[in-house]
Amino acid sequence: MYYILFYKTIDNYIEKRVPYRGEHLKHAKMAEEKGTLIMAGALAEPPDGAVLVFKGDSIEIAKDFAKNDPYVKNGLITEWYVRPWTVVIGNN
Numbered sequence: 372m373y374y375i376l377f378y379k380t381i382d383n384y385i386e387k388r389v390p391y392r393g394e395h396l397k398h399a400k401m402a403e404e405k406g407t408l409i410m411a412g413a414l415a416e417p418p419d420g421a422v423l424v425f426k427g428d429s430i431e432i433a434k435d436f437a438k439n440d441p442y443v444k445n446g447l448i449t450e451w452y453v454r455p456w457t458v459v460i461g462n463n
Contacts, residue, residue: 372426373425375453376424377453379419379450380420385418388442402425407426408424408425
């Protein structure tokens with residue numbers, strides 16, 4: 372099953388993320404290497420959020436990622452939530 376983690380970011384997120392970016396990317400890379408994080412990226416125009424796609428047996432995979440993400444822990448994310456995603460076309 373796939374799960375999408377949605378982030379809503381603070382104002383001036385691009386500038387304010389700088390001190391935490393390396394740690395955030397390391398966290399994401401570890402999830403990718405485990406095979407749970409499939410793809411991720413920030414939304415643009417406006418840069419007010421991000422979307423991360425996970426694959427696994429439980430929604431907890433995405434929730435645990437968010438709870439341990441340096442961006443969340445340091446207040447760069449004002450809101451986050453996870454939705455199950457039923458893939459119909461693509462690598463499922």
